[in-house]
Amino acid sequence: MNLLPLIVVIPLLMAIVFSYIYRSKYIRLLTLLMALVLLVLPLLGLYGPYFFGGHGVVYIEGMPFVSGILYTLNPLKETLIFTLMLIGVLVLIISTREERLSGTFTALVLMGLASVSAVILTEDLFNLYVFYEIAAITQAGLVILAGREEAYRSAFRYLLVGTMAGSILLLGVGLLLSATGSLNIVDMGRYLALKPLTPTVYGALLMLIVGLAYGGGLPPFHTLKVDLYSRTKPFVAAILQTYSKFILIALMLVILKLFGGLPIFNTTRGVLIALSVFAMVFGTVMALLQDDYRRLLAYHTVSQGGYVALGLALGTPLGIVAGIFHGINHALYKSALFIGAHIVEKIKSPYMREVGGLLLAMPTVTFLILCAKLASIGIPPFNGFQSKLLLAEAVMSADMPELVILMLIVSIGTFLYMMKAFYLIFLKPCSEEQLREYREVRISKYHIFSLGLLVLLCIVLGLYPDMVLDRLLPLGEEIAIE
Amino acid sequence: MKITITREIAVSLSFLLFGAGVFYSIYSIEVVEGVNALYTQVMIVPNFVTAVLFDWRGFDTLGECLILITSVLVTGMVFGKGLFNWDFLREVYREEDGKDVDLGFTPIIKVLAVPMAVLLMVLGVVVILGGHITPGGGFQGGALISAAYVLAMVAFGRGRCPVRFTHRFLESLESFGALLFLILGLIGMILSGYYLFNIREIYGIPLFPSPPGIGDVGIIPYLNIGVGLKVLAGLSTITTLLVSHRIVSKNIGRG
Amino acid sequence: MIEYLFLPFIGMILGFILGRRISIRLNLWFYLPVGVIVGYLLGPLPYYNFPLSYSFFFTLIGLLLGNLTVREKGSP
Secondary structure (H helix, E strand, O other), X not given: OOOOOHHHHHHHHHHHHHHHOOOOOOHHXXXXXXXXXXXXXXXXXXXXXXXXXXXXXXXXXXXXXXXXOEEEEOHXXXXXXXXXXXXXXXXXXXXXXXXXXXXXXXXXXXXXXXXXXXXXXXXXXXXXXXXXXXXXXXXHHHHHOOOOHHHHHHHHHHHHHHHXXXXXXXXXXXXXXXXXXXXXXXXXXXXXXXXXXXXXXHHHHHHHHHHHHHHHOOOOOHHHHHHHHHHOOHHHHHHHXXXXXXXXXXXXXXXXXXXXXXXXXXXXXXXXHHHHHHHHHHXXXXXXXXXXXXXXXXXXXXXXXXXXXXXXHHOOHHHHHHHHHHHHXXXXXXXXXXXXXXXXXXXXXXXXXXXXXXXXXXXXXXXXHHHHHHHHHOOOXXXXXXXXXXXXXXXXXXXXXHHHHHHHHHHHHHHHHHHHHHHHHHHOOOOHHXXXXXXXXXXXXXXXXXXXXXXXXXXXXXXXXXXXXXXXXXXXXXXXOO | OHHHHHHHHHHHHHHHHHHHHHHHHHHOOOOOOXXXXXXXXXXXXXXXXXXXXXXXXXXXXXXXXXXXXXXXHHHHHHOOOOOOOOHHHHHHOOOOOOOOOOOOOOHHHHHHHHHHHHHHHHHHHHHHHHHHOOOOOHHHHHHHHHHHHHHHHHHHOOOOOOEOOOHHXXXXXXXXXXXXXXXXXXXXXXXXXXXXXXXXXXXXXXXXXXXXXXXXXXXXHHHHHHHHHHHHHHHHHHHHHHHOHHHHHHHOOOO | OHHHXXXXXXXXXXXXXXXXXXXXXXXXXXXXXXXXXXXXXXXXXXXXXXXXXXHHHHHHHHHHHHHHHOOOOOOO
């Protein structure tokens, strides 16, 4: 029996249970157990299609239609879900060390994991919309959990814009349904390729791009995401950025599958590339100006989201593979950085100028964070180097050398602000008294374990990128545009 | 000043362009029948909308329910449920203000509110249960029941409200509704291999005995009940949270 | 027979749960006639073959049962 839906259903089920028993004494223990279960989930499904409710393919006037909801699993989706669940597990493990942990946090993380996996797995546009909305509400909820006024503000703003962007995405789905008579992405793509395009389809494409920009944190919605990441607890930001990165990848793949073969795809590609370039440049420039370590990391997330979107928007096999690979790598090293920021905030403060000399207090953590930073800049032998190299190759082979130069400049900018942050937090000399203050704060083994595991994965992927690339390449060729 | 004017012009221009695009694309709509031909020809239950919602695309409905559940959870969090830090809320709710305000409703409202609430509740239950045959279903019926609750709450105030849905009761109803939906799906998966499979009968015993001629009802009424309980609980929870200080005080560890 | 009475029976259970939560004592002799009248006005809901919505009536009976037997009395 194909247990594919359990990837989505078990976290949902447990989320409801956790939200019911949110005051229980055993929340920490149950959260740890749940984390173990999550690790098994990606292995449950079998490759291939899965029809919900047993409603398979029917033929209407010679055209095949999927009558129900279709999920598919392939190596690409499996890799994405594995990465997602891994980061979810680490965040859940870290959360058990928090004071005042309640079941609501676990419930929201599980809800988000389930909905993002559904967005990745689904081949049905309306199903994608539904789970996209759940993911948006979940992210706002995770920010509200921080319980500070600024967190409330940014979450409300995110939700307000979210209602608008979500309705626009829904309208786009509706328009596409009316234009093609189906909600299955493959069926829709086939129908669109056969019939002449109408203005309805153009409108739907525009609306899908709005939904993509909101869900993935591309301009003009990037400031909302930055507020989200910087105003919550940093280890929560680790899972938030993973959600939005994977939603970005999933929606990009949907747009490629739907509109890839159409004559309007060239224009679409231009728009998407412009959006991603804006994200890269804005993110870097703004990050250079920040004083708050969390905000710096948040802007860095936006600029790296631009890289991911750039690779996918190219539409070439190499570009798609490089984009997805960079997304996975980014999720890994960025989560490590956010967990590091959490440790820094726990010890002293998130403002870089108030900290200093942490190197002497905790050399192991410093080393691990340095590794994550090097990975994010793109220095061998870390994974960031491999994916950025692949991206540069893809952009070169798509005949856009100017973008490679831009990517290099952005990388140099990344190097600048990352090293500035590293100096200010870890290397800057500090007084003896401050050092004593640092040493009094105990850092849990769970934090160091999570950080170490993520950095280890960064190194492993940097040395053996083929582990992931072999799984992505066949699908990249399948989706790619000629 | 100058910057804001420029910004406003830019915003209105972009709204205008976007709106024009949306209107143009809606204006030139041509609906293709596609897979709807199948939905309108095959009869599963007499109410075709319910058939699409709970049979053909049951998983979407599950997702919609979960949107509501997540929203209610997040609303609870806004009012202090399980936060990491309560300082902000403590500041907002500094003075205890648990007194009921009688807005001076006339006896007519107070006399009529209870029978109307009772009848609305009963009607809501019937609408939930008849969702597979007549217009209606879980969402509508649940909304009716919670409307009854809101009516009683508005007429009498929180303290003397005759319909006493406690917070814990609503939480239980909500979790039960959602779990019913999810677990029925799992049972379908165990029996047939497909999640949310519409099980007609188990060992010859129909799951929901119903008169002949109304199709394969299967698990649809139970799904309707699950959705109904969940919607009822969700909307009522939000009402309770909005009118009651006590829950917030309890949530933030005071009282 | 069970085909026609299963749905009202489930309605009775749900009505019982809800009626338990109404804290004032409902007057049986007021609600039964009103239930019949409203059921007649609703017509055949949800099954088509009976001029009165007996599901409505049964649910009301369940609600009254719940209210009159195991009513919750405490503060909200």
